[in-house]
Amino acid sequence: MFLHRIILHDFKNIPEAEVEFSPKVNCIHGSNGAGKTNLLDAIYYLSMTKSYFSSSDQYVYAHGADETTLCGFYRMDGGTEEKIAASVRRGGEKIFKRGAKTYGRFSEHIGLLPIVMVSPLDAGLINDSGEERRKYLNFILSQIDREYLSHIQAYNQLLLQRNRLLKDDRPQELLLETFSERMAPHAAYVHQARRDLCDRLRPLIREFYRRLSQGREDADLAYRSDLDDTTLEALFAREAEKERVLRYTTAGIQRDDLLFRLDGHPLRRCGSQGQQKSFLLAMKLAQFRFVKEIYGQTPILLLDDVFDKLDMQRVEDLLALVSTLDFGQIFLTDSNKVRLDHVSQRMDAPCRNFLVDNGRITAE
Numbered sequence: 431m432f433l434h435r436i437i438l439h440d441f442k443n444i445p446e447a448e449v450e451f452s453p454k455v456n457c458i459h460g461s462n463g464a465g466k467t468n469l470l471d472a473i474y475y476l477s478m479t480k481s482y483f484s485s486s487d488q489y490v491y492a493h494g495a496d497e498t499t500l501c502g503f504y505r506m507d508g509g510t511e512e513k514i515a516a517s518v519r520r521g522g523e524k525i526f527k528r529g530a531k532t533y534g535r536f537s538e539h540i541g542l543l544p545i546v547m548v549s550p551l552d553a554g555l556i557n558d559s560g561e562e563r564r565k566y567l568n569f570i571l572s573q574i575d576r577e578y579l580s581h582i583q584a585y586n587q588l589l590l591q592r593n594r595l596l597k598d599d600r601p602q603e604l605l606l607e608t609f610s611e612r613m614a615p616h617a618a619y620v621h622q623a624r625r626d627l628c629d630r631l632r633p634l635i636r637e638f639y640r641r642l643s644q645g646r647e648d649a650d651l652a653y654r655s656d657l658d659d660t661t662l663e664a665l666f667a668r669e670a671e672k673e674r675v676l677r678y679t680t681a682g683i684q685r686d687d688l689l690f691r692l693d694g695h696p697l698r699r700c701g702s703q704g705q706q707k708s709f710l711l712a713m714k715l716a717q718f719r720f721v722k723e724i725y726g727q728t729p730i731l732l733l734d735d736v737f738d739k740l741d742m743q744r745v746e747d748l749l750a751l752v753s754t755l756d757f758g759q760i761f762l763t764d765s766n767k768v769r770l771d772h773v774s775q776r777m778d779a780p781c782r783n784f785l786v787d788n789g790r791i792t793a794e
Contacts, residue, residue: 431727433473437499441472444741456759456783470761478540479547487551495587497520498518499682556698568582624686628651632652634712636651638751662682
């Protein structure tokens with residue numbers, strides 16, 4: 431599966447574009463702020479029905495525009511073609527179509543066009559709060575498990591209601607017990623799904639990091655949850671007195687987190703920028719392989735400005751690693767054209783080059 435052609439109108443800083451891509455390697459260069467990342471985000475949007483950088487659609491249309499439209503033509507396994515179109519209007523109206531059919535729910539589209547994006551924004555997985563790491567787990571699991579999405583949504587809705595109840599001066603015990611009973615099965619499902627996912631990703635991350643670092647360092651990932659050694663109902667009973675004082679839910683899967691380590695030390699505190707970036711790349715390559723195994727088709731791989739902060743040896747190791755993944759279609763962006771040319775030569779695959787200048791996309 432690959433994206434053959436894309437047509438954009440007023441998407442972020444791209445006023446008009448119609449671009450045909452290579453089924454293998456696509457190298458996109460231009461100065462910072464020219465629109466390289468916006469082109470990749472448009473490709474991501476057509477797969478995931480939303481921007482990689484914001485859960486809100488208010489920032490996807492161009493300044494001063496009232497609507498943006500996106501249309502992608504995909505060559506699928508077996509040689510068939512799929513047309514995916516999206517339109518977003520200021521004020522909230524949003525339509526997604528597969529061919530002539532309009533989706534009733536956007537979730538029906540997720541999984542048709544698997545995709546993995548690597549971006550400088552991913553640094554937040556290491557440096558920001560646990561919420562970013564939970565989003566990472568939710569993102570992967572919601573693509574492969576429709577039940578997971580319904581469980582996490584139900585849990586979060588009940589959590590909001592429970593927190594409102596705890597703000598009362600004298601919250602009713604019977605209602606609190608009811609919330610515990612209703613939330614418990616959702617929490618158990620989410621906890622087990624996250625545990626299973628981390629168990630599958632962990633050896634892949636360790637393998638990819640070892641290959642990116644030529645075995646110089648040992649990376650590791652661990653999943654931590656309040657439910658690791660108890661049930662949600664027992665947890666709420668244990669936290670009851672504290673919750674009455676603080677007036678909010680103090681424990682549960684909304685506190686789950688991932689721990690990243692390098693040679694046994696916290697990556698956030700002890701890892702250099704290059705080591706942290708290598709760890710993030712290992713995570714995304716592990717995600718790539720996992721998604722490929724689940725769907726039985728190769729995801730599109732978007733690599734946005736991945737070579738910055740990497741020494742040339744790690745760049746070479748990354749290229750060698752990607753080349754052994756039996757990769758499909760790849761999009762690479764870089765402001766350094768010389769480096770991008772070197773990368774495209776090393777990929778040893780059909781390649782197209784593009785220049786992005788102030789939102790205008792030109793094939794070279």
